[in-house]
Amino acid sequence: MNVVILGCGRVGGLLATLMSQQGHEVAIIDVNKDSFRRLGPGFRGRKVLGKGIDEDTLRSAGLPQADAFVAVTNGDNTNLMASQIAQHRFNVPRVITRVADPIRAQAYREMGLDTMCSSLMGAGIIRSVLLGESPVDALRAYSDLLQELK
Amino acid sequence: MYVIVIGGGKVGYYLTKTLLADNHEVLLLEKSSARAAFLAEELGEMVSQGDGCEVRTLQEVGTSRANVVVAVTGDDEDNLVACQLAKRQFGVPRTLARVNNPRNEEVFELLGVDATVSSTRIIYSLIEQEVETGEVIPLTALKRGEIEIVEADLTPQSPVVARALKDIHLPGDTVVAAIIRDQHIVLPSGTTTLEIGDCVIALTRPADEAALRALLAGKQE
8 A cells, every 4th residue: 555654753663664564655754854764674665854734745745646644743733634634635545643632532533533542542551461451452442441531 | 702812922912912902701821831820920810821722621711602712823733723623522603723834724724714814925915015016916815816806006008098998808807896096986887998097906816917917007027
């Protein structure tokens, strides 16, 4: 698949390397060129320097032709804005947005964005490990975790 | 009206003061505690410390009661999210966002923000008004630039002087809306004849502007 990733932080860098090693077409965007150092030696994709909420940057990263867009910067709002541009402006078929704030993640999920709450996933898995449960069950129950918080 | 202003920078600050002077109920939300404390010294209870993109914070300040939410932080993505949450989670009827990058104006409207203000774009159009390019000056744009209002002072070189409007072939769908002549406004009809010194106010599409310029102002240098 042809995937564009926004944010070459720890998550983005790892994701980009894994996907590229598997043979997928990857373009990774970051605003800081030093971030690209996080990419592994197996990375064969394209590095794009620029702001992910900038249409021109997204366009030069290949969004019009992309099968998927993943927004995994450290900023929830940046991720949310970029993802919506990908979805509504470029009609990318698969859009995944990392949102650290569980409430915002749920709110935007209700608005039709595929959000993944990194903090909730992390907390859920660690709790499972602590309690001797299977982490796989924790992932499966990911969507229930938010209910627990209310 | 109950107005919530998100972002306690200069824009938020002056906006809050202006709204208060007009007797509206205002709440200014500022993320930084130091800045919020500073603002509270003057504005008291009108200031609340908090992140306008957090649902909990918006709940605490009674966003569901608000008539308008205005997001004027320095970051477009924060302004977008604040407005979207205000509208979709709290049903605020009108959301306004400041847009720093003028390219984002269109995206914001696409994503449901009711109105956007890009100071860059406003200042740019004011600059355009000062630069007399062939004496046809763009005044403002309507409907996201689909229609422009332009003004042109007719000089002796102007090809349309001493001709009746009905005899002038205006480009495209251009309409002459008004003529300012000797401090009076003339609402023209087909028989109105254009004179030297007339200030013609026309509505035109951007694509026809160049042709209109050639027609009203004469040859370019």
